[in-house]
Amino acid sequence: MASPWTFTLICGLLAASLVQATLLPPAVLSLGPEVIKEKLTEELKEHDAVSILQQLPLLDAMQESSDGIMSSLVNSILKYIVWLKVTSASILQLQVQPLMDGQELMVKIPLDMVAGFNTPLVKSIVEMHMETEVLAIIQVESNGQGHARLILSSCSNSQGSLRISLLHKLSFLVNSFANKVMNLLVPALPKLVKSQLCPVIQTSLKDMYADLLRLVRVPVSLGFNRLEFDLLSSAIKSNVIQLSLKAKLLDSQGQVTNWFNGSSTSLTIPSLDSTPFSLIVRQDVLNAAMAALLPPEELAVLLDYVLPELAQQLKSSIKVINEKAADQLGPTQIVKILLQESPKLLLSQGTAKVAQLIILEMFATNEVRRPLFTLGIEASSEAQFYTEGDQLMLNLNEISADRIQLMNSGIGLFNPELLKDIVTETLLSILLPNENGKLRSGIPISVMKDLGFEAAACSVTKDALVLTPASS
Template sequence: MASSRIFALLCGLLAATLVGATLNPPAVLIVGPKIMREKLAQKLKDHDAIQILQDLPLLSTLREEPAGGIPILGSVVNSVLSHIVWLKITSANIMELQVQPSADDQEELIVNIPLDLVAGFNTMLGCLPVPHSSCSERIAQATAVTNSAQQSMGHTAGAQNRGASLHFPLAGKDLLMVNPLANGVMKLLVPACPNWLHSHLCPVIEEAFEDMQEDLLQMVEAAPIPVSDDHLQFDLLSSAIKDNTIQLNLEAKLLDSEGTETKRFSESEASLTIPTPDSAPFSLTLRQDVVNDAIGAFLPPEEIAIMPDVVLPELAHRLKKIIKEISEEAAAQLKHTQIVKILTQGTPALLLEKGGAKLAQLIVLQLFASSEALRPLFTLGIEASSKAEFFSKGAQLLLNLTGISPERIRVLNADIAQFDPIMLKDIARDILSAVLQTNENGKLRQGIAVVIVKALGLDDVFVEVTEGSIHLQLFPPHS
């Protein structure tokens, strides 16, 4: 019924067959039933589904095809319809939509669209007008089905009798005359509802699904995540139905401030742990290498130079004592303008583990005796790690580094006596903590704005670190 493009996103028409079971996408976006219900309900409203239901041509359709074309029944129907001068849906409501997986264990998602319809008719018996009569029972239910197992979106819509009945506020002989007519109308109306809904409501449901698809695609592809001066852009790789959610597997790429692609993330064997869907209406899972390069955009290689005597006098005093233990001659060269240089090497490496994360960096630390010195007294190569704490504030994803520690330290060159670099481990840790980590936390403080949160009308992010990935659960305001 629907074109293949309409349902490509929801059912996996754009899905690519994974090359090997171990390949994982860079990112996974999970659309929960709450989002689907709200989006589809809004789209049905935008397409005037209520008005379409109220405009169903009940009387003319019954007269055109009475009793399914069976002559004997047709004459009975005609006798009933001959008394009717007006018949229509007087009130229509779309109740809360329901999203649930198929019961036959296939990759199929069923969206139930319950309808509450009130039907009424008018007639003339002799010269007496019959009051407008109505039914307030739920009389129909339309169903939409998605099926990603066949790489296409199937859609059906039908109606089911919900035991509707008509009631009339008449008395005496009028009651005897009207009730048979009312029963006749009901016997015609209820069986005909499925065909009416199929022909008039199905196209609206399809258009609503198409619009919902376009909205989701736009949110995925047109809502890049800013990371420092760069941003992460996503494209759809494939989709699948998992339980009562839609899982969108995404490709990611890192673009610079001018929009030039600097890194592309595709499916790989890199670990990606996707938590079991829970109460969050929407969630985004990012693979470790994607998060790593996003953080790296905030922390490019840099050089920091300070005068310890000016900015860190206590640490400068401790450093001078250690240098004196190594070489009194070298200590005598130290001036008040001595300079410590910290040079970070390459992109830091982020390790995501269940419940926590670490950031590893390669660092070069140099000490110059004065601002005029051309050669450092020594150069240290340091492999350091920090505890990385992810947290959220509204729609912002934030990272804070604490507890930097030199895991390995060695002397790269020295203009002073040979010494064991372990002598400088503690002072190096404190300098890196006071200078490098403070500087990096300042850059990370701006956070990562999860733009899609606002696009979905949500307001809050809950972050969870898992093995090889970071998981963002998105919630509405005040949830």
Template structure:
């Protein structure tokens, strides 16, 4: 655990060095080219893109093309076209997609290569003529503002990239075969791009829409807390450095799914680290983490009979009080009771060097469990180390090494005294009682199913000055060393 914490601190330092953009949004999900390509490729398969390619009506498209320029047709071309029995795609594949940032602002270029083999049967040649067709379809993804809602991503300008179409014979059988290939190519060169535009581009459009909708479903999936839940929704979409960036709003729900806290304070900034080579990153602002901690355990009370639970600490406390007021120490019996009341839930403070949790505590010491008045009441400002870690698919938090920053005597049923004299023993009592109780409630963690939903087995954490960053553990991102 110590090694994990050390690495988390180092990750925080590295993350801070690459922070390049600041937003006023509670959370950000950045999806890199690798994730986008994988999801879009899968959607193209699900939409049967290769089957659509195999069904392209090449022959009818060639005939339409010939009718457009019939006055230019030579007798040979006319003869060949009339004697084509059939022409169709016999095999089709879509090699690896490519993504790149466009020269236009807020625009992503998707390049979809096509690798096709077409068979042509004509009595002019004894065997089937096979043509190899290679081309590249381009489509542009842009962020479009909507007056009725957040900015969304749309795919537009789908077309065959000019000059990308190449047609060649797979086998050069004879002079007549080469001649047929030349004449057919002259018609396919303009006909195929039109077929791609009308037949394939709508499939690409639908595949992207489903890819984008899948990303939105992913971020909108409720994260259960106990009680209540955490819910994200889209504020805006953007294109940043060949990646899709989803800026998210956040809200907390109670057990009846009623909103208890909107976390959209625009005055709170979020420095988003550069994605680097990581497939994706999920960035949570500090106030979101604080709200989750508050939902897991709201301010409450804790009563401990020290002699039964922590007899050694009970003896040390009694000795400390005896040094201040011997008469008061004599009132303490084996049922002495420490009552702790947290005025606020712990507040997380993130930094490049790690995280701390601060909290305000009221401590009452009753000499017996029947006493109506406390021997004294103290106001305590305490802090502890806050350690984030992943436990399976859950984000968990642990508090360690509580210390008292300030301590004030609020009420005393014995003479006035300096509470600093009890600071050390009270710190150990808080460590053994309050911190162990809080850690027990935090141990269940927060489900982070996004990692596996995006196809990765494990994740890693890093800290910046105002956020927690989640990235896949097997990436080489500079912000994810742990």
């Protein structure tokens, strides 16, 4: 009988496994059928798949596919062929479809070839049109250590897809001979395509996957910092390849300042539908990026020199509270705005806000050390995400002093709400332009152009930012 300690341990391990199973990634790159077929087509071109087709050893394949009695029949036909080769070949548009289980992809690769042979029976070349289709099945393979990769699980000719016909009719004798040649190619060509082309498809898929990983690993510049993604896991869901990504934030010295792995933090992954691909970035990663672009800082402004009208309004507002304090304000009066923490991004479906904790100090002149008063302010702004080409942009619109607290006062106690309007105007005139200036350079989305799209579009869910190609 198991001891209570053993039972407790097993329950703990089961609970840990369940938590691990529900962990959600910091970011997800989803690739739809259009991107998959384009990337695989590029790789097939890179590996000279068409050239492989043009060099298919048709005569050898016909010879090898015969045995016994058939062998002598084949030899009797082949002795009348001077040469036989593929004269032209092309790979038509690929098709990507999900399989029934939703965890495998079927890629249909249509082949179109023209083969010619020369025979003493006729002076001209006898040409045949050959059409067939290769079925490549893609699945995710795990090595047992949590690492997964895309593999080619099977590759073969589509049953019933092979069609061979004469391009030009010749004499009855030649047509009859050509039919015999075509009959010999029917069993030989599928075996030949499997042995010669399927290895190229396998290599192309491997290189396509490696190229996708290179794309996601390109560092994202955040001013002096950078954000780097890497693969967490791979999955096939219906007709989509889903790459779950982990992330890390590095400072200007290349030191990691923040790690992002699987988390119980919520993450909505919208369906691609007709969208070629999407990059979904979790809210906590966005907040880390914002913190890198807008670190804590202190702003000190000589109001009379920089914003004289605002200085006059502030003096009038303080005069209502304490007339003597207002009279102390000199030409070198200073407003200090201190951000002890970076702004926090708050997402909801379709909209985003930024919340900030601000300390505002008012100094009568640049010579005094003690402020007239110190205010603690909870402020918020509307955050507008938009794109310019392949750049992600963020702009903070307006600012609201949602709550003001008097932290320290050298002019006696007063209700800080009396200064709400002028505080809001001060933040709008000083803080907001400073922050938007730092955000103006934008964040490059290199994966957009790397996947063949010129411009990006963005939208916001309740827990993430979604980047997709802009519709033309």
